Amino acid sequence: MLQSRLLDAAIVHFGLYGFEGASTRAIAKASETAMSSITYHFGGKEGLYLAAAEHIARQVRERLEPLRQRIEESAATATHAEAVELLLAITDRQAEVLLSPETEAWSRFIVREQQQPTEAFERIFQGALEPMIELILLLIARSRPELDPAERRAMALLLFGQPLILRIGRATVCRVLGSDDLGARESAVLRSRLRKNVLCILSENGDG
Amino acid sequence: MLQSRLLDAAIVHFGLYGFEGASTRAIAKASETAMSSITYHFGGKEGLYLAAAEHIARQVRERLEPLRQRIEESAATATHAEAVELLLAITDRQAEVLLSPETEAWSRFIVREQQQPTEAFERIFQGALEPMIELILLLIARSRPELDPAERRAMALLLFGQPLILRIGRATVCRVLGSDDLGARESAVLRSRLRKNVLCILSENGDG
């Protein structure tokens, strides 16, 4: 489908070169169509950009959906141990998604929007990031009810942020692990360590 | 000084718009000079880009230097508690730097290079990131000698990565904290929570 080919190419190009740097000619060429198709289907470069943001949000949401349903069903009645287990499931799933090659282009797009938010950030935030963070907050409220709300939010952000280096600092991760890319071995070590970190943070036996 | 004005403007523009998206005309205008000064001083757009990367690496290194010296002096003989204290000092300093407004432009530049590394990444990595991670590794080796080297590297990366959301996910952090920017109150909560997280991870009383 032409529109979907254009959206995929748009995410790659906007992610790599930014809104200004990307060229509608190149996006059209990668989608094997003429540049003016973009005007026709999306109204222009800006319309394509916003549609690309929504395309990303939709796909991220779809990947989260099974886990979200599972959590919404059980969060209200979960014990401390169950809440911790669900939090581990979220961060591990997040790491899995961020480690998988197909999210590379999405990530580049989202990171640009974080650094300099436009209308597109709003769509990605509300469509993908906010639901995920709300889930994390819900589970933190059950597993660490003694913390005050501001600290729970800080904790949610830091938990959510921890796996981000796997994608956003990819070049550094590879260099430090002495590997050209993150294969099964490297991924396993990173995810295992991430899991232990999350567990430590949630049980908080430090003198915190 | 003209060269330094050009470098500062270059970091801002390359960070915002990427290498292709940034315009040498705009950089020259922001530096109140003619575009051909860039050719004269840096040989062209690419030369300016690499010089900007080195400028960033140098400034990051300078900010780390006092802490680095303190750690190099004491790391070899540090007790477990001292090593943990120095690690807390590193991540807290990192958070402080990432929260400060002046690193906004650097961050945008570095993040672009992480996502799509060029020769400029090499200069930033060797000049700024690698020294910092080596310090973290040194201290982890002293505070958690029982871990095998691969896991120590994974731990160093995740510890190093945890504060990154403060800068890279700034738009999300602000939205979740319900604040337009990160003032003293928000920064204090985040840094305090970060400190507790690092402490938990290093003492590892989870079942990990």
Next chain:
DNA sequence: GTCTATACTACGATAGAC
């Protein structure tokens, strides 16, 4: 709906005045 052709603007590099 998708194409080609074209109008207009902005880019980087460079030559040459001072």
Next chain:
DNA sequence: GTCTATCGTAGTATAGAC
């Protein structure tokens, strides 16, 4: 060292054929 002027290339948008 810094400027202005100019060249060739590439960008977006749009009109109109089919």
